[in-house]
Amino acid sequence: xxxxxxEAKNLKKYFPVNxxxxxxxxxxxxxxxxVSFSIFKGETLGLVGESGxxxxxxxxxxxxxxAPTEGEIRFNGKDISRLPDHQLRxxxxxxxxxxxxxxxxxxxxMTVGEIxxxxxxxHRTATGKERDKRVQELLELVGLSSYHxxxxxxxxxxxxxxxxxxxxxxxxxxxxxxADEPVSALDVSIQSQVLNLMQDLQKxxxxxxxxxxxxxxxxxxxxxxxxxxxxxxxxxxxxKDDLYDKPLHxxxxxxxxxxxxxxxxxxxxxxxxxxxxxxxxxxxxGCSFHPRCKSCMDICKTTVPELKESEPxxxxxxxxxx
Amino acid sequence: MANNxxxxxxxxxxxxxxxxxxxxxxxxxxxxxxxxxLAVVAGCFIILLFIISLIGPYITPxxxxxxxxDNILSPPTLxxxxxxxxxxxxxxxxxxxxTRISLFVGLTSVLVGAIGGTFLGxxxxxxxxxxxxxxxxxxxxxxxxxxxxLAIGIIAILGPGLExxxxxxxxxxxxxxxxxxxxxxxxxxxxMYVEAxxxxxxxxxxxxxxxxxxxxxxxxIVYFTMRIGTSILTAASLSFLGLGAQPPxxxxxxxxxxGRDFLNTAPHVTFFPGFAIFLxxxxxxxxxDGLRDALDPKMKDE
Numbered sequence: 001x002x003x004x005x006x007e008a009k010n011l012k013k014y015f016p017v018n019x020x021x022x023x024x025x026x027x028x029x030x031x032x033x034x035v036s037f038s039i040f041k042g043e044t045l046g047l048v049g050e051s052g053x054x055x056x057x058x059x060x061x062x063x064x065x066x067a068p069t070e071g072e073i074r075f076n077g078k079d080i081s082r083l084p085d086h087q088l089r090x091x092x093x094x095x096x097x098x099x100x101x102x103x104x105x106x107x108x109x110m111t112v113g114e115i116x117x118x119x120x121x122x123h124r125t126a127t128g129k130e131r132d133k134r135v136q137e138l139l140e141l142v143g144l145s146s147y148h149x150x151x152x153x154x155x156x157x158x159x160x161x162x163x164x165x166x167x168x169x170x171x172x173x174x175x176x177x178x179a180d181e182p183v184s185a186l187d188v189s190i191q192s193q194v195l196n197l198m199q200d201l202q203k204x205x206x207x208x209x210x211x212x213x214x215x216x217x218x219x220x221x222x223x224x225x226x227x228x229x230x231x232x233x234x235x236x237x238x239x240k241d242d243l244y245d246k247p248l249h250x251x252x253x254x255x256x257x258x259x260x261x262x263x264x265x266x267x268x269x270x271x272x273x274x275x276x277x278x279x280x281x282x283x284x285x286g287c288s289f290h291p292r293c294k295s296c297m298d299i300c301k302t303t304v305p306e307l308k309e310s311e312p313x314x315x316x317x318x319x320x321x322x
Numbered sequence: 323m324a325n326n327x328x329x330x331x332x333x334x335x336x337x338x339x340x341x342x343x344x345x346x347x348x349x350x351x352x353x354x355x356x357x358x359x360l361a362v363v364a365g366c367f368i369i370l371l372f373i374i375s376l377i378g379p380y381i382t383p384x385x386x387x388x389x390x391x392d393n394i395l396s397p398p399t400l401x402x403x404x405x406x407x408x409x410x411x412x413x414x415x416x417x418x419x420x421t422r423i424s425l426f427v428g429l430t431s432v433l434v435g436a437i438g439g440t441f442l443g444x445x446x447x448x449x450x451x452x453x454x455x456x457x458x459x460x461x462x463x464x465x466x467x468x469x470x471x472l473a474i475g476i477i478a479i480l481g482p483g484l485e486x487x488x489x490x491x492x493x494x495x496x497x498x499x500x501x502x503x504x505x506x507x508x509x510x511x512x513x514m515y516v517e518a519x520x521x522x523x524x525x526x527x528x529x530x531x532x533x534x535x536x537x538x539x540x541x542x543i544v545y546f547t548m549r550i551g552t553s554i555l556t557a558a559s560l561s562f563l564g565l566g567a568q569p570p571x572x573x574x575x576x577x578x579x580x581g582r583d584f585l586n587t588a589p590h591v592t593f594f595p596g597f598a599i600f601l602x603x604x605x606x607x608x609x610x611d612g613l614r615d616a617l618d619p620k621m622k623d624e
Binding site (some may be wrong): 026065091119 | 486513514515517518519521522523524525528534536537
């Protein structure tokens with residue numbers, strides 16, 4: 001396998017919730033509770049899970065928009081989880097983000113040219129003519145035209161706006177792009193265009209993606225490896241084909257059984273999970289999935305399963321495969 | 323695909339058709355502002371006031387200061403359109419010259435207050451935590467005083483005079499602007515595009531001035547306009563009380579004050595300056611209302 005680009009070790013993010021009038025009794029929402037993974041150069045790691053399972057928070061921690069409560073992020077071998085602000089700004093050249101909502105993530109008071117040029121201005125990498133040229137290059141790279149630079153973001157459709165967001169993320173030649181649900185706000189027909197664009201760019205520029213989504217088919221389309229998150233933890237992580245053909249963790253199995261199949265003659269066994277996703281401020285003892293798991297054992301109620309390699313390259317956090 | 327009509331030129335260049343009528347934020351604003359009839363009228367009146375304040379001293383038919391003891395307390399006539407005061411000075415000329423004073427006091431005091439308040443509001447909203455607490459408690463203290471009382475207090479310290487009126491009015495404008503700007507800063511800080519700017523690596527200063535400040539500008543402009551009216555009124559009140567402009571200055575409040583002894587015998591001495599104050603304050607308030615309707619993003623598509 002290629003070189004490791006980023007490695008997250010046991011990341012945790014607890015958000016404090018103040019209780020009582022004087023905020024004395026503090027409790028925590030465990031948004032991310034011990035997540036470890038690594039991304040290699042030029043690879044796409046997909047991260048799927050229900051809403052509220054901590055996948056976006058994980059993306060924001062990797063971007064260091066949030067500081068982790070615990071754990072370590074190694075980027076090119078260097079720990080970035082405790083970097084001070086000014087060094088962090090340097091790091092932003094290598095790490096960029098594409099946001100979920102293309103309507104909200106572009107400043108309505110700036111022209112598209114200004115939006116795309118902003119990373120160049122902030123990092124003083126290009127000035128004057130050179131900057132204009134780079135902006136035009138970027139616009140063409142994402143399939144827009146150079147005359148679009150003078151327009152405002154509200155004059156564009158959702159798909160075009162997302163292209164603008166991608167162009168902005170590419171401006172500084174980053175090595176990793178964290179894409180937080182980049183297509184879930186778009187029409188299905190536009191989704192595939194944007195996904196294909198992202199794949200083309202990856203081939204062309206050798207980018208690595210951390211692709212966060214709740215849409216299993218989108219993740220299957222774009223990822224090389226896929227991690228499944230549940231209640232702040234990664235329960236299974238494997239090569240894409242491995243995971244989709246042979247899911248091991250009961251949660252992954254249930255999740256995959258929910259994906260609709262185009263052929264109506266195929267009858268699939270639909271695993272329906274009972275109950276709601278537990279509150280991340282008060283997760284169940286032991287394996288956090290055990291109250292909803294069909295193959296729950298006694299050990300699941302007491303001991304948290306660790307993420308272990310149950311087959312080569314296929315990691316599962318489940319006592320069934322301990 | 324929005325606005326994607328293009329024209330292919332003979333030489334093969336592709337030119338967007340609507341390149342000229344690009345919808346800039348300003349043209350958008352102007353389109354909506356034009357619909358507010360009353361505000362447009364008020365705006366024209368204010369422009370007229372500004373012109374008068376610039377050329378006033380050159381167009382007045384009589385001197386605003388020189389007494390004319392042959393024409394004391396003359397009622398409005400063709401010779402003296404608004405009559406004369408107790409010293410025989412032409413009230414119409416005095417009002418015209420007073421325009422400059424009132425507008426100057428209104429504008430500068432609000433400008434100083436707006437700059438100070440905006441700065442404090444941005445810092446307070448953006449940095450939060452103890453900075454926010456300190457600034458907002460300071461504003462609460464200022465808020466605890468009724469505006470005019472605070473102004474009187476400040477003048478009691480600084481002494482009477484027009485400059486001190488400006489300072490006093492500016493100081494009690496600061497907390498109001500600080501609060502308004504702080505609240506829009508808080509909501510803008512949470513937007514995705516500010517987070518996007520952070521993810522790019524923009525410095526806090528750049529985020530504040532490039533991304534947050536332009537967003538607060540519309541509420542600042544609206545409040546600025548309305549506040550000018552209030553400031554003119556406050557300045558006039560202070561002058562009326564003898565704390566601001568001193569006679570024989572043709573300040574409107576001071577003119578009101580000098581006419582109050584003759585309210586029964588010569589009501590025009592107080593009526594015309596009062597009417598000038600009334601119209602000016604009303605015009606600024608109407609303009610402010612119109613600006614708010616035109617700049618409010620929630621009223622985008624009516």
